[in-house]
Amino acid sequence: MIHAVYPGSFDPVTRGHMDIITRAAGMFDRLTVAVARNLNKPSGSFTAEERAALLCRCTENLPNVTVDVCDGLLADYVRKTGADVVVKGLRAMSDFEQEFQQALINKKLNPEMETVFICSSVEYTYLSSSMVKQVGTLGGDISDFVPAEVKDEIIHRITNRT
Numbered sequence: 408m409i410h411a412v413y414p415g416s417f418d419p420v421t422r423g424h425m426d427i428i429t430r431a432a433g434m435f436d437r438l439t440v441a442v443a444r445n446l447n448k449p450s451g452s453f454t455a456e457e458r459a460a461l462l463c464r465c466t467e468n469l470p471n472v473t474v475d476v477c478d479g480l481l482a483d484y485v486r487k488t489g490a491d492v493v494v495k496g497l498r499a500m501s502d503f504e505q506e507f508q509q510a511l512i513n514k515k516l517n518p519e520m521e522t523v524f525i526c527s528s529v530e531y532t533y534l535s536s537s538m539v540k541q542v543g544t545l546g547g548d549i550s551d552f553v554p555a556e557v558k559d560e561i562i563h564r565i566t567n568r569t
């Protein structure tokens with residue numbers, strides 16, 4: 408029984424995140440999507456509860472996936488939940504450097520923790536949450552970037568935020 412954790416900001420969830428979630432759900436017995444409550448939240452962000460609610464809607468049909476909000480160190484969260492593996496998505500070499508450093512630091516903080524990287528599907532390598540927010544704020548069409556079931560909610564939130 409392998410329990411994997413997929414951590415991130417998911418601010419908001421994109422089709423790139425869903426690609427990783429769907430594939431990881433097929434690889435591991437149980438997957439927890441852990442929404443990090445950002446301490447230094449960039450302006451215009453969704454709250455952690457909003458980000459988690461969007462992810463819950465998108466993962467409803469994946470029975471081995473749950474969504475949680477996590478505070479503090481990922482290494483502590485993994486220890487506390489008893490998870491076996493951390494899953495990260497890799498878009499390009501630019502992601503790799505930071506992810507590699509993070510994986511090594513996490514291993515130092517929690518030697519039992521393993522990090523597994525899943526390469527982005529080619530059609531999502533350019534996609535990021537910040538790009539979705541930028542395009543949405545400027546009135547662009549984000550249909551191809553975010554899951555269909557939460558598109559309207561994301562647009563509503565982006566256009567009505569303070």
Ligand code: ADP
Binds near residue numbers: 416421496497
């Ligand atoms: P971002 O704000 O850059 O989208 P997140 O913190 O929400 O980043 O990402 C969480 C995890 O998902 C990270 O491992 C990140 O590399 C990965 N990820 C983000 N976008 C994609 C994508 N389009 N394809 C594959 N993995 C992705």
